[in-house]
Amino acid sequence: MITALLVAIAAAVGAVCRYALDLAIQRRHRGVFPLGTTTINVVGSLILGIVTGLAARHGLNARAAVVAGVGFCGGFTTFSTWTWETLALAEARANRLALLNVIGSLGLGLAAAAAGLAMTN
Amino acid sequence: MPGPSDVHGTSDVHGPIDPDIEPAEFEGADGESLGAGLPTLPRFSIHIAMVVFAGGLAGGLARYLLGRAWPTPLRGFPWSTFAVNVTGSFALGLLIILVVEVLAHRTHVGPARYLRPALGTGFLGAFTTFSALTLSTDQLIAHGHLVLGLAYLVASVAAGLLAAIAGLRCGRLLGRRWPGSHGVPGSDGVGG
Numbered sequence: 001m002i003t004a005l006l007v008a009i010a011a012a013v014g015a016v017c018r019y020a021l022d023l024a025i026q027r028r029h030r031g032v033f034p035l036g037t038t039t040i041n042v043v044g045s046l047i048l049g050i051v052t053g054l055a056a057r058h059g060l061n062a063r064a065a066v067v068a069g070v071g072f073c074g075g076f077t078t079f080s081t082w083t084w085e086t087l088a089l090a091e092a093r094a095n096r097l098a099l100l101n102v103i104g105s106l107g108l109g110l111a112a113a114a115a116g117l118a119m120t121n
Numbered sequence: 122m123p124g125p126s127d128v129h130g131t132s133d134v135h136g137p138i139d140p141d142i143e144p145a146e147f148e149g150a151d152g153e154s155l156g157a158g159l160p161t162l163p164r165f166s167i168h169i170a171m172v173v174f175a176g177g178l179a180g181g182l183a184r185y186l187l188g189r190a191w192p193t194p195l196r197g198f199p200w201s202t203f204a205v206n207v208t209g210s211f212a213l214g215l216l217i218i219l220v221v222e223v224l225a226h227r228t229h230v231g232p233a234r235y236l237r238p239a240l241g242t243g244f245l246g247a248f249t250t251f252s253a254l255t256l257s258t259d260q261l262i263a264h265g266h267l268v269l270g271l272a273y274l275v276a277s278v279a280a281g282l283l284a285a286i287a288g289l290r291c292g293r294l295l296g297r298r299w300p301g302s303h304g305v306p307g308s309d310g311v312g313g
Contacts, residue, residue: 004185011181012174015247019173019238020165027162041251048252049259070188070253075181079206079249080213081241083281087214087289102278109255117259 003063010071014044018076033097034085037078038105044077045109049116057120172235176243184248193257196266202253203277209249210281214288216241223296
C-alpha cells in the first residue's frame with residue numbers, strides 16, 4: 001500500500017521532470033527531430049540499469065528499487081510519446097527521421113540500460 | 122495573424138515537435154518560428170506542471186498495479202509492460218487527434234487546454250514506459266534468451282506503432298462525426 005503510493009508519487013515526479021526537460025531541450029533545438037524524448041528515454045534507461053544493478057548486487061532496498069525503477073524511471077521515460085512522434089515524423093514525410101527515431105532510441109536505450117547494469121558490476 | 126488562432130490553422134503538420142506539450146500557450150509574433158508552419162513551443166507553466174503531476178500519479182499507479190496483478194515470470198515475456206505500451210500508444214494517438222484536430226477551437230480557454238498535458242504528458246506518459254522495455258530486453262539477451270528478447274523488442278515497437286496509427290484513424294473517424302468539429306485536416310493520414 002505504502003509502496004504503491006510511493007511509486008505513484010515517484011512516477012508523477014518523473015512525469016514533471018519529463019515535461020520540463022523535454023520543453024527545455026526542444027526550445028533550444030531547431031528542427032523537427034524529437035531530441036527531447038530521445039534524451040529522456042536514454043537517460044531513464046541508464047538510471048534504471050543502475051538501480052537494477054544496485055538492487056541485484058549492492059543490496060539496495062527492494063522498496064527503494066521499485067520506487068526509483070518502476071516509479072521514477074517508468075514515469076520519466078515514455079513509450080507512447082515516442083511511438084506518436086515517430087508516426088508524426090512519418091506523416092510529415094520525414095521518413096528517414098522517423099526511422100532514425102526508432103533505431104536511434106532503441107540502440108541508445110539498450111546501450112544505456114546495459115551500461116547502467118555494467119557500471120554496478 | 123499571430124498567436125494561437127493561426128497555430129491550429131497550420132497544424133496539419135502537427136507532430137515532430139513534442140505532441141504532448143500543451144499547444145495553447147504559444148508566443149506572439151516575436152516568437153521564433155521553427156519553420157514549416159511549426160509553432161514555437163510554449164514556456165514552462167506551473168499550472169501545466171501541476172496537471173502533469175496529477176496525471177503522472179494516476180498513470181504510474183495504474184502501471185504498477187497492473188504489473189502486480191499480472192507479474193512477469195522470471196525470464197518470461199513481459200506481457201504487462203507490452204500491454205501497457207500498446208494500449209497507451211493507441212490512447213495517445215486518439216487523444217491527440219481529438220484534442221488537436223477536433224477540439225482545437227475549444228482548447229485555448231477553459232479546462233480543455235489541460236486535457237492534453239493531464240492525459241497525454243501526465244497519465245499516458247507515465248503509464249507507458251521505455252526504460253522497462255530496454256532493460257528487460259537487455260536482461261533477456263544477457264541470460265541467453267536472445268530470440269525472446271528480440272521478439273519482445275520488435276513486437277513492442279511494431280504493435281505500438283500500429284496502435285498509434287489505429288488511434289489516429291479512430292480519432293479522425295470520430296472527428297468526422299463530431300458535432301461542431303471544425304473539420305479534420307490532414308486526414309489522408311499515414312499509409313494512405
